Amino acid sequence: xxxxxxxxxxxxxxxxxxxxxxxxxxxxxxxxxxxxxxxxxxxxxxxxxxxxxxxxxxxxxxxxxxxxxxxxxxxxxxxxxxxxxxxxxxxxxxxxxxxxxxxxxxxxxxxxxxxxxxxxxxxxxxxxxxxxxxxxxxxxxxxxxxxxxxxxxxxxxxxxxxxxxxxxxxxxxxxxxxxxxxxxxxxxxxxxxxxxxxxxxxxxxxxxxxxxxxxxxxxxxxxxxxxxxxxxxxxxxxxxx
Amino acid sequence: xxxxxxxxxxxxxxxxxxxxxxxxxxxxxxxxxxxxxxxxxxxxxxxxxxxxxxxxxxxxxxxxxxxxxxxxxxxxxxxxxxxxxxxxxxxxxxxxxxxxxxxxxxxxxxxxxxxxxxxxxxxxxxxxxxxxxxxxxxxxxxxxxxxxxxxxxxxxxxxxxxxxxxxxxxxxxxxxxxxxxxxxxxxxxxxxxxxxxxxxxxxxxxxxxxxxxxxxxxxxxxxxxxxxxxxxxxxxxxxxxxxxxxxxxxxxxxxxxxxxxxxxxxxxxxxxxxxxxxxxxxxxxxxxxxxxxxx
Numbered sequence: 239x240x241x242x243x244x245x246x247x248x249x250x251x252x253x254x255x256x257x258x259x260x261x262x263x264x265x266x267x268x269x270x271x272x273x274x275x276x277x278x279x280x281x282x283x284x285x286x287x288x289x290x291x292x293x294x295x296x297x298x299x300x301x302x303x304x305x306x307x308x309x310x311x312x313x314x315x316x317x318x319x320x321x322x323x324x325x326x327x328x329x330x331x332x333x334x335x336x337x338x339x340x341x342x343x344x345x346x347x348x349x350x351x352x353x354x355x356x357x358x359x360x361x362x363x364x365x366x367x368x369x370x371x372x373x374x375x376x377x378x379x380x381x382x383x384x385x386x387x388x389x390x391x392x393x394x395x396x397x398x399x400x401x402x403x404x405x406x407x408x409x410x411x412x413x414x415x416x417x418x419x420x421x422x423x424x425x426x427x428x429x430x431x432x433x434x435x436x437x438x439x440x441x442x443x444x445x446x447x448x449x450x451x452x453x454x455x456x457x458x459x460x461x462x463x464x465x466x467x468x469x470x471x472x473x474x475x476x477x478x479x
Numbered sequence: 480x481x482x483x484x485x486x487x488x489x490x491x492x493x494x495x496x497x498x499x500x501x502x503x504x505x506x507x508x509x510x511x512x513x514x515x516x517x518x519x520x521x522x523x524x525x526x527x528x529x530x531x532x533x534x535x536x537x538x539x540x541x542x543x544x545x546x547x548x549x550x551x552x553x554x555x556x557x558x559x560x561x562x563x564x565x566x567x568x569x570x571x572x573x574x575x576x577x578x579x580x581x582x583x584x585x586x587x588x589x590x591x592x593x594x595x596x597x598x599x600x601x602x603x604x605x606x607x608x609x610x611x612x613x614x615x616x617x618x619x620x621x622x623x624x625x626x627x628x629x630x631x632x633x634x635x636x637x638x639x640x641x642x643x644x645x646x647x648x649x650x651x652x653x654x655x656x657x658x659x660x661x662x663x664x665x666x667x668x669x670x671x672x673x674x675x676x677x678x679x680x681x682x683x684x685x686x687x688x689x690x691x692x693x694x695x696x697x698x699x700x701x702x703x704x705x706x707x708x709x710x711x712x713x714x715x716x717x718x719x720x721x722x723x724x725x726x727x728x729x730x731x732x733x734x735x736x737x738x739x740x741x742x743x744x745x746x747x748x749x750x751x752x753x754x755x756x757x758x759x760x761x762x763x764x765x766x767x768x769x770x771x772x773x774x
Binding site (some may be wrong): 260261263268269271272275276277278279281283284293302304305306307310312313314316317318319321336390391394395398414415417441442443 | 719727
């Protein structure tokens with residue numbers, strides 16, 4: 239028994255060393271502010287960039303950021319093009335069958351409908367959502383007609399040009415857009431709570447890396463730095479831990 | 480870029496644009512044009528090479544080789560480009576990594592496929608997990624070039640195969656009568672004369688290749704279409720110093736002009752090439768040239 243424990247410890251140690259030398263590649267979309275976006279200098283920026291960098295520092299890992307389209311973000315993780323998904327991805331049972339998630343680093347999100355006017359009935363209207371998101375799933379179940387787009391940007395454009403009556407997306411993504419639309423766009427109805435929080439996605443076989451990041455997220459939750467980050471990027475009255 | 484760019488909100492339109500169009504993201508956008516041009520410059524000769532080999536194989540006397548050549552032409556021409564692109568790039572990448580895994584990590588006991596995961600040992604990763612990002616991008620670009628070359632090589636093979644058969648048979652018989660071997664006839668008589676028959680087909684292919692470059696975007700390479708979509712999208716003032724509405728139309732209009740210009744330049748060059756190749760040929764084009772010079 240003792241040798242067993244010793245060998246496990248030795249294995250864990252060597253595996254840990256192997257991890258430390260390896261660069262961890264962080265996959266993100268870069269088109270979903272404030273979670274992740276490309277700033278004026280052409281770099282990946284946003285809440286998740288800052289969070290990811292801090293997690294890597296705490297876990298003692300070298301990390302590199304990689305951009306990937308939302309559509310193929312899970313297949314490319316699974317085939318090993320990068321090691322994590324940090325792209326505002328909500329934890330759902332369907333995704334959990336294919337990949338693994340860390341604990342959530344953003345509380346269960348509120349999604350919201352946005353339209354040109356108040357008079358839209360979101361249960362029967364034509365509603366735009368990004369392909370492969372929990373919002374798209376929700377619209378499909380609600381009885382409304384779903385139109386899907388590859389990027390969040392296109393879902394908003396569809397409402398503006400009348401192709402769709404409303405759009406369903408994360409409230410945090412919609413707030414700055416509605417604020418700057420000069421009254422053109424408005425929130426309609428109450429926010430819809432969807433998903434089990436946003437977590438970091440990893441390959442199912444990568445349990446060690448997942449535990450490493452899990453521990454780092456826990457430590458950020460405990461000392462309050464995660465809450466500070468959330469307030470910085472999502473405003474003072476955002477949900478915190 | 481310019482010293483006055485620190486506070487873009489206060490600038491007049493002209494200065495605002497001079498700052499806006501020289502931001503870091505826009506530099507990436509301009510760089511992606513070079514990527515597209517590089518892809519064309521590398522893919523065209525490689526595809527032509529594939530095509531030449533394919534045509535030679537299809538013409539071969541040795542039955543399996545000929546079958547291989549004809550099979551390559553038929554299969555690749557028959558499969559939709561997008562299906563081929565999406566399948567082939569992933570398959571090629573995994574094939575490389577799988578073979579490296581077999582060679583470099585013979586002691587590895589874990590299965591490579593675990594559920595939906597594809598796992599090779601860290602040393603077999605291509606490029607290595609520790610490699611800088613530009614190496615990953617170059618590798619992706621290289622995979623794209625191979626895929627483009629294989630697809631367009633099949634079309635080129637078909638064009639060249641036809642062109643080789645279009646060379647008047649009397650020419651080949653004459654060569655044989657002079658005592659040339661099959662190989663000599665091929666290189667000295669057939670190949671120099673076939674280009675003029677191949678050029679219309681090849682120029683078509685070139686045009687299609689130019690128009691197919693946005694497929695790079697499908698392969699995860701940040702080409703001009705990616706950046707046009709990204710830069711043209713609505714930007715709110717919280718996340719950029721240069722907020723603007725939905726400008727995708729203007730960006731895509733710019734791409735349209737770029738592609739039209741590429742087409743026009745190609746047309747001019749191909750026309751000159753055709754004139755040159757027709758020189759002294761027993762075709763209507765060659766006849767026209769002969770009359771011009773003698774008249």
